[in-house]
Amino acid sequence: xxxxxxLLLVLVLTISIIASFSLAGCKEEAVEEEAAAEEEEEAVEExxxxxxxxVLLPGTVEFxxxxxxxIDAAAEDFGVEITYADAEWDAxxxxxxxxxxxxxxxxxxxxxxxxxxxxxxxxxICNDAGIPLITxxxxxxxxxxxxxxxxxxxxxxxxxxxxxLLGEMAEQLLGDEDGKIVMIEGNPGTAPQRFRxxxxxxxxxxxxxxxIVYSQSIEGWTKEGALAMMEDxxxxxxxxxxxxxxxxxxxxxxxxxxxxxxxxxxAYVTGVEISKECVPYVKSGDVDMLSNYSVEQTGYITIxxxxxYLNGETIPEFIEVLHExxxxxxxxxxxxxx
Numbered sequence: 001x002x003x004x005x006x007l008l009l010v011l012v013l014t015i016s017i018i019a020s021f022s023l024a025g026c027k028e029e030a031v032e033e034e035a036a037a038e039e040e041e042e043a044v045e046e047x048x049x050x051x052x053x054x055v056l057l058p059g060t061v062e063f064x065x066x067x068x069x070x071i072d073a074a075a076e077d078f079g080v081e082i083t084y085a086d087a088e089w090d091a092x093x094x095x096x097x098x099x100x101x102x103x104x105x106x107x108x109x110x111x112x113x114x115x116x117x118x119x120x121x122x123x124x125i126c127n128d129a130g131i132p133l134i135t136x137x138x139x140x141x142x143x144x145x146x147x148x149x150x151x152x153x154x155x156x157x158x159x160x161x162x163x164x165l166l167g168e169m170a171e172q173l174l175g176d177e178d179g180k181i182v183m184i185e186g187n188p189g190t191a192p193q194r195f196r197x198x199x200x201x202x203x204x205x206x207x208x209x210x211x212i213v214y215s216q217s218i219e220g221w222t223k224e225g226a227l228a229m230m231e232d233x234x235x236x237x238x239x240x241x242x243x244x245x246x247x248x249x250x251x252x253x254x255x256x257x258x259x260x261x262x263x264x265x266x267a268y269v270t271g272v273e274i275s276k277e278c279v280p281y282v283k284s285g286d287v288d289m290l291s292n293y294s295v296e297q298t299g300y301i302t303i304x305x306x307x308x309y310l311n312g313e314t315i316p317e318f319i320e321v322l323h324e325x326x327x328x329x330x331x332x333x334x335x336x337x338x
Contacts, residue, residue, distance in 0.1 A: 051080040051108065051310055053303070054101040058114035058138060058190065059089040061221055062275065063247075063295060066338050067137065070299025078307045089187055089220055091115035098122040101131075108132040108306050113140045116191035123150040132309060136302040139191040144199075145318045146191075152309055155302045155319040157293065159192050162272055163199020165323055166244050169270040169289045170210070171203065174242060179210035182233060182267075184226050184245040184254060188217040196246045196272075213240050218250065226253035234261045245271035248278050248290050248338075255286040274326050275338035282331045291323040296337050 055071060057064050068084070075082045083106070087094035091114045101109055102125055109126055111133060113119040119140045126133040127150045136155040139146035144161070146154020170179060183200070186193040197215075204210050214233050218225035226245065233240075234257055243258075245251040251271030258264045264286055274282070274290040281287040298321050305315045326334050 051307065052083070052106045053080050053108050053110055053306060054083050054085065054097075054104075054106045055110045055112075056085045056087065056094055056097050056101075057112050058087050058094065059187070059220060060086055062338055063221075063273065064112075066295045067299040070294075070296035070301075071303055072299075073296075074300040074303030078303060080303065080307060082303075087114045089114055091118035091189070094119060095121055095125075098125055102126060102129045106131065107310060108134060110134050110136060110302060110306060111140065112136055113138045113191065115189040116140055116194065117142075118189070120148070123148065126150070132306075134302070134306050134309070137298060139195075144191075144195045145320070147317045151317075153305060153315050153317055153319055155305060155321070156298060157321050157323065158318075159195030160199040160202070162192070162291070162323060163196035163201075164203055165199075165291055165325070166196065166246070166270060166272060167200045167203025169325065170200075170242055170244060170268075171207075173268040173270070173288055174210075177209075177241065179204075179207065179242050180240045181210060181212045181242045181244055182230070182240050182254070183212050183215035184229060184243065184250040185215060185217040186221045186246045186250070187219055193217055193246060200244060213238055221247050221250070223249040223253045226250040227257055230254045230257035231260075234258070234263070241267045243267055243269045245269070247271060248273045248275050251287050251290065252278055252281055255281050259286065272323065273338070274331075274334070274336055276336050279331055279336065282326065282328055285328060288327070290326045292326050292334050292336065293321050293323045294335070294337065297321070 071082060085097040094114045098109060109131055111122060116139050123133060132152050134152045135146055139154055140151060141148035145158045146156060185197060216229045218229060230253060243254045245254055248271045251269050255269050268288045270289045272291040274292045278287060278290055282290060305319060309315050
């Protein structure tokens with residue numbers, strides 16, 4: 001009997017020891033699982049932190065107000081934080097802004113250059129810091145498609161193609177007529193001003209009977225500057241039969257000056273990037289041709305492709321946005337954003 005009791009005690013003790021070890025193992029396993037879950041949760045929280053993007057604009061015009069709508073919409077859709085800077089058309093100021101955002105450690109810098117040549121200095125600053133540099137609307141460097149070593153991508157138009165489009169407008173309207181052309185150019189030093197002139201001159205080279213009788217670059221792409229320029233030119237009494245403006249309200253300003261001078265039927269008026277203000281002038285025939293593309297969508301796809309790149313996707317070096325010609329025939333069916 002005693003032997004049986006002793007055996008039972010040994011058995012109970014053995015079971016108790018085994019149970020203790022099992023319980024300790026379970027507790028240890030539970031602690032490990034809890035720690036792993038906490039680590040995973042921390043990693044998810046870390047990954048969920050929004051990208052911080054610096055958007056550097058060259059100056060303040062209505063065009064960029066529209067583009068910002070697309071940028072802001074994409075920022076909300078893709079969950080990123082946007083900080084804006086305005087260079088006030090000063091390339092040196094914009095370069096300082098690049099340096100400041102590099103120092104702050106943003107995830108990417110999105111640059112619309114105030115000067116395509118001066119802002120090449122931004123490329124090594126960003127590259128050395130390991131911060132992706134993406135350009136949009138205004139290129140950096142000498143290439144009209146915005147490709148440049150050290151820049152991830154350019155989103156926008158090929159500005160030489162836009163200049164050629166202005167030349168094609170002249171071809172359609174002038175036909176075989178001699179062309180005495182007034183050119184209203186945008187802010188000096190910007191890629192659109194330089195390349196649009198180059199593209200127009202490429203077309204002009206095919207027409208021996210065309211000449212530019214007057215041209216001027218307008219600080220800030222302002223309508224007021226274009227109006228003053230055209231009024232001054234008209235006062236010279238010089239003959240002309242075609243006005244080519246590098247932006248839409250420049251064309252409107254030319255039409256207004258010609259209307260006031262009573263010579264609206266003397267010359268064709270053309271430009272690019274239509275705004276709502278232009279519509280009555282197109283419908284009346286005071287402005288003969290403009291072009292259109294989605295400025296807001298350009299802002300949107302700039303953010304969209306930046307996020308793709310930061311997420312490890314491959315994106316093209318040039319993402320092109322195309323223009324279409326707008327005339328009285330299709331102005332009512334054109335989606336005009338500005």
